[in-house]
Amino acid sequence: MVSERFPRSGHHDVIIVGAGVVGSAVAMALGERKVGAVVLDPDLSGRLSSSEKNAGGVRATWWQPVNIRLCLASVRYYEAIRDEVGFEQKGYLWLYGSDTWESALVHLDLQRRLGHRIDVLTPAQVGQRVTEIDRLDGIAGATFAPRDGLINPNLLKLHYQSRARSLGARFVDRVFVFAIHPAHDEVILECWQADEPLSDSALSRMMAQDERGSPQGGRLLELRCSALAICAGAWSPNLLKLAALDSPTEAVRRQVCLVHNRATNLAEHGMIVDTSGLYFHNEGPYILAGYSPPEEPPGYSFRYDGEDFFNKEIWPRMFARMTCCERLRHIGGWAGLYAVTPDRSAIIGLAAARIFEAHSFSGRGVMQSYAAGQELASLIATGQPGPSDARSLSRERFNGRGTLVPEPLHI
Ligand SMILES: Cc1cc2nc3c(=O)[nH]c(=O)nc-3n(C[C@H](O)[C@H](O)[C@H](O)COP(=O)(O)OP(=O)(O)OC[C@H]3O[C@@H](n4cnc5c(N)ncnc54)[C@H](O)[C@@H]3O)c2cc1C
Missing domain, CATH: 3.30.9.10 (D-Amino Acid Oxidase, subunit A, domain 2)
Known part of the structure; x- marks a missing residue:
């Protein structure tokens, strides 16, 4: 597939970094709220992403109320589209x-x-x-x-992406974000769009780096947005570091x-x-x-x-x-x-002014993706929590300004 040659510069309402099952669910949920999103990923096919490598389990069998709520809301959605996503x-x-x-x-x-x-x-x-x-x-x-x-996670991701596209979202392939500059009333991203698909080893090397790096070939983009959502799965700490934000995630x-x-x-x-x-x-x-x-x-x-x-x-x-x-x-x-994370629950919420995050789902990202997308989109669009109220999952709990959400039922 020929990659879209995305305009080198421009302002967007929301940019989402990471087109896994979570970033795609956030894009869909923003579209439902009439907020346009651009989703960037160095590999839209997700070869190394956890969304590609998981076991497809969906359960509301958890011990933390917020984890049960997020999963129950997601299960209700998956029931409604069960044939399309093999639930x-x-x-x-x-x-x-x-x-x-x-x-x-x-x-x-x-x-x-x-x-x-x-x-x-x-x-x-x-x-x-x-x-x-x-x-x-x-x-x-x-x-x-x-x-x-059990669900087919690839079909679920494709469902989110196709519905998000129909609601105005754009998914841009081969784009790697390598610098983030929070500014007065926007966030500026420096990105590199590769000409050709990257090999697994090149992808793995690039995504694991937590510093600026030096792109070779391709095109440089400078994108601006009113809100940035970091949904880069296990690579989220590296992106947060680019924005001078810490992360307890491993x-x-x-x-x-x-x-x-x-x-x-x-x-x-x-x-x-x-x-x-x-x-x-x-x-x-x-x-x-x-x-x-x-x-x-x-x-x-x-x-x-x-x-x-x-x-x-x-x-x-x-x-x-x-x-x-x-x-x-x-x-x-x-x-x-x-x-x-140290308490084994995800991080969903506001990370800094205009920078939002949804990541660190350990073995739970597919089963919580629908509701997590709704929560983050609601926060971005209205400043208010969504129907499952995931406020307890904000990063504040690791800064001593909240209560930890220890979830022992992980595998
Ligand atoms: C073996 C295994 C079994 C699992 N089993 C289950 C299960 O049964 N049920 C369940 O619900 N969950 C399970 N999980 C967990 C689940 O797969 C994840 O929680 C979920 O896929 C996370 O989705 P995500 O979108 O947050 O991250 P990912 O799917 O990893 O997507 C992150 C995206 O960010 C992109 N990215 C990275 N760096 C950059 C950058 N600098 N610029 C732009 N984009 C970038 C990546 O290319 C990637 O596409 C399992 C995971 C594994 C590994």
Whole structure:
């Protein structure tokens, strides 16, 4: 596709940096409020973006009210467009050990009060629901939430982008933002538009840098806007630094595998989360399985450890829960980035005068994207919170001017 040659200079109402699922949802929500947005990304196809690398899980099964609210609002939207985005509500089955089961029970009341349907299962009922789970040791209890499920994240992103375009947004490809200058009544961005698509390694190198850098070839753009929205996922700290803003967020590698054997068919089930932290679901002819080692160091690494990861982290946990997984085969896999804050909840809000932000969704950005987009767009367009009221997720909580939002139910 030939990239749009965007005018070298000009003023725009809102510029959004990052065209992942979150930036695209913000553009759509701004369009719904009749605010025009220009969305910039060095790779609109999103090859390295987390929106491309995730497991597609959607759940309102959380312990923090704001996370439940954002997910419930998103689930309602995904239900309305379910065929277009492949939203299948086959539920989340969450297995708890004795160390966490009491806390899970304590949060049921909150979850139900906020409108999330969630059932309690005994270990024996787990075995009846998923007959492949025949090793019940270590399970103290489980929850099953039937409205949770799986979505196709690429279709969801395309839905946001196409609706945003129909409402006046422009998505501009091959544009890398390398300098941000907050000015008196606007924000000025220096950008570089590449002539050709960038290779994965060039993209990865450029996006990980947190200083001005030196673009080669292509065209330089100087764009001005009344409001800037930073929605650059795990790279958001680098953009914030360009605007002299700090960030508590760290990029952390997360790996998932595709595995297979003839004896295991989980097609009728949604996501299953084991007591060990392993999560898995059916994926076409295979099973997608992920695990997040707590000792993973922060950094922009996309290295996939292949058989080593499968043998060390995935197979032992699958076999410990299901004897049918003894002969499980490793098919392949990939690594992507989580953007993680110290309390494991996202940052949504005003970062500085005319600079807004929505990022650091750890493993939650797809499932919260619709409502997060509504919240940020409402703030930009009216200065007021949106219908899910995400004020508690503003960066102020890390500056001692708010309460942390610790979310233990992350995987
Ligand atoms: C293995 C894995 C499993 C996951 N599973 C789930 C799940 O089951 N459910 C769920 O909801 N979430 C899951 N997630 C998390 C989810 O994928 C992310 O939270 C979400 O995709 C974040 O979207 P985003 O738009 O904020 O960021 P991204 O999708 O990463 O998009 C950021 C964009 O910013 C662009 N950018 C970067 N730097 C610049 C710059 N200088 N100038 C311009 N643009 C720039 C990038 O090119 C990129 O396109 C998972 C993530 C991983 C890695």
